[in-house]
Amino acid sequence: MKVFTVVGTSGSGKTTVIEKVVAELARRGYRVGSVKEIHFEAFEIDPAPASNTHRHRSAGAALVTARGYRETDVLYPEKLPMREILRHYRGYDWVALEGVDDLPVPAVLCTLDKMREGAICVSGRLGAQASEFEGLPAFNVLEDAGALCDFLEARVPDYLECYDPEDDDPGADVTLRVDGREIRMVPFVQKILRNAVLGVVQELEGYEEGVEVEVRVG
Numbered sequence: 001m002k003v004f005t006v007v008g009t010s011g012s013g014k015t016t017v018i019e020k021v022v023a024e025l026a027r028r029g030y031r032v033g034s035v036k037e038i039h040f041e042a043f044e045i046d047p048a049p050a051s052n053t054h055r056h057r058s059a060g061a062a063l064v065t066a067r068g069y070r071e072t073d074v075l076y077p078e079k080l081p082m083r084e085i086l087r088h089y090r091g092y093d094w095v096a097l098e099g100v101d102d103l104p105v106p107a108v109l110c111t112l113d114k115m116r117e118g119a120i121c122v123s124g125r126l127g128a129q130a131s132e133f134e135g136l137p138a139f140n141v142l143e144d145a146g147a148l149c150d151f152l153e154a155r156v157p158d159y160l161e162c163y164d165p166e167d168d169d170p171g172a173d174v175t176l177r178v179d180g181r182e183i184r185m186v187p188f189v190q191k192i193l194r195n196a197v198l199g200v201v202q203e204l205e206g207y208e209e210g211v212e213v214e215v216r217v218g
Contacts (some may be wrong), residue, residue, distance in 0.1 A: 005097035005161040006097025008110025020145035030093040037099035
């Protein structure tokens, strides 16, 4: 499963980017899910005091599920961590997050004031203005959503649930070289690569905790 987020201020084109990318990924045969972060403190899916599900919650039910003919809605009485939400997307190829900025995954920026570690490109209204911003490639999804999807396919790594964003370690001592050229990686990508490699290697005979591990491909 590959996960990315689209971040920016209101009106910056986040939803349009999500809409175009999701449609293009689905056209390519991927199973795609999405998560929309709602920045409105009073938001509730079911605030009506007279509704049946609201009455269930008021009576003390810790978890309420509404099952209809065409959908099933699970109402949690709390804001769930994004990592826990993503467990509902197991089996999906891609998950597009809109407005989520508390999960260390690659980010598509729609406004430069949302510049953050892990940003890989620019799109939305900003992406229609130039071909790049501050060294990041820019994509106009209204003209060519396929180009942004090509870029995401190449740059977004598989999401690993074993990665712990609350780890105090700011990074990992991981070096990646392709054809002799060192590839720069932000700390969360280093951790993803480290955990993926160690997850396999530590099961092999001869592995010892704390030793240097070297992998060569080619």
